[in-house]
Amino acid sequence: MNPILQAQKSHKSIRQYTDQTIDNALLEKLISAAQGAASSSFIQAYSIIQITNPKHRQQIATLAGGQGWVESAAEFLVICADLTRVEYCSEKQGLGPLDGNTEHFIAATTDATFMAQNxxxxxxxxxxxxxxxxxxxxxxxxxxxxxxxxxxxxPIFGLCLGYPDAQPDLKPRLPVNSILHRDTYDTSRCASDVEAYDQQMQTYYRSRDDNKKQSNWSEQTAAAVQKKKREHMLSFLQNHGFLKC
Structure with missing residues (x-):
C-alpha cells in the first residue's frame, strides 16, 4: 500500500510516552510541512502555542479533566483558530474590522483543523x-x-506529541459504505449500519489486550455527545469575537 495511505489507516491515539525529547528543529519541520494543508481562500487562520512551562502544563491537564499525558508528553501544543492577522489585513485594506461572522468562524476552525491533522x-x-x-x-x-x-x-484542541511507550490496538472504523452516499443522503440504512458497527466494536472491546470492556460504539458515542455539551462555549466564543452574526 502507498505509505501515506498506510499511515492514514494506522492512526492510534497515543497517551503513553518515553522520556525522549523532540528536537525543536524537527518540531518546526513538522509544523512547516503541516502548513501545506488546504486553507480557505488562503487566509491561514490558525496559530499554535507550544506549552513549555511545566506549571502551565499541569494547569491545562487539570482543567482538561485530569489528563496526565498533557504533562508527560514531550510536547504539548494548543491549536487555535486565529483571525487576528485576517482582521489586520481587512483594516489595512480599508474594509474595517471583522464583525464576528459565522462563515469566518467556520473558515478559521477548518483551516486550523486541516493543519493540525497534517x-x-x-x-x-x-x-x-x-x-x-x-x-x-x-x-x-x-x-x-x-x-x-x-x-x-x-483554542480548538490540544495536541500531545512524543515517542510512544505503548501501542494500543487499532480501532476499526465505520465501513466506507456507512459514510459514503451517492447523489442523495440515504437515511434508511442508519439503524442497520449502527447495529452492525455496534457488534463489531463490542467484539473489538472484548478482544483488546489491555482495557477490555463491555461496550459498543453507540453507547460510547451517546455518552460522548450528551455528557460533554460544554454549553459555555457559545458565550465564550461570542465574547472573543466569534459567532455574532
Whole structure:
C-alpha cells in the first residue's frame, strides 16, 4: 500500500510516552510541512502555542479533566483558530474590522483543523505518537487567560506529541459504505449500519489486550455527545469575537 495511505489507516491515539525529547528543529519541520494543508481562500487562520512551562502544563491537564499525558508528553501544543492577522489585513485594506461572522468562524476552525491533522500525520510518519485533547474546552476562559489569547483567537484542541511507550490496538472504523452516499443522503440504512458497527466494536472491546470492556460504539458515542455539551462555549466564543452574526 502507498505509505501515506498506510499511515492514514494506522492512526492510534497515543497517551503513553518515553522520556525522549523532540528536537525543536524537527518540531518546526513538522509544523512547516503541516502548513501545506488546504486553507480557505488562503487566509491561514490558525496559530499554535507550544506549552513549555511545566506549571502551565499541569494547569491545562487539570482543567482538561485530569489528563496526565498533557504533562508527560514531550510536547504539548494548543491549536487555535486565529483571525487576528485576517482582521489586520481587512483594516489595512480599508474594509474595517471583522464583525464576528459565522462563515469566518467556520473558515478559521477548518483551516486550523486541516493543519493540525497534517501535523499529526507528519509526526506519526517520523515515529512519534500523538493524541488530540478536546478537554481543553472544559474551561476555555481560564485557558485563554493563561495563554493570554487576544480577541479573534480561540483554542480548538490540544495536541500531545512524543515517542510512544505503548501501542494500543487499532480501532476499526465505520465501513466506507456507512459514510459514503451517492447523489442523495440515504437515511434508511442508519439503524442497520449502527447495529452492525455496534457488534463489531463490542467484539473489538472484548478482544483488546489491555482495557477490555463491555461496550459498543453507540453507547460510547451517546455518552460522548450528551455528557460533554460544554454549553459555555457559545458565550465564550461570542465574547472573543466569534459567532455574532
Amino acid at each position: 501535523l499529526m500525520l507528519g509526526a506519526e510518519s517520523v515515529g512519534l505518537g500523538a493524541v488530540f485533547i478536546g478537554g481543553i474546552r472544559n474551561d476555555p476562559e481560564q485557558l485563554a487567560q493563561l495563554l493570554e489569547l487576544p480577541k479573534q483567537v480561540y
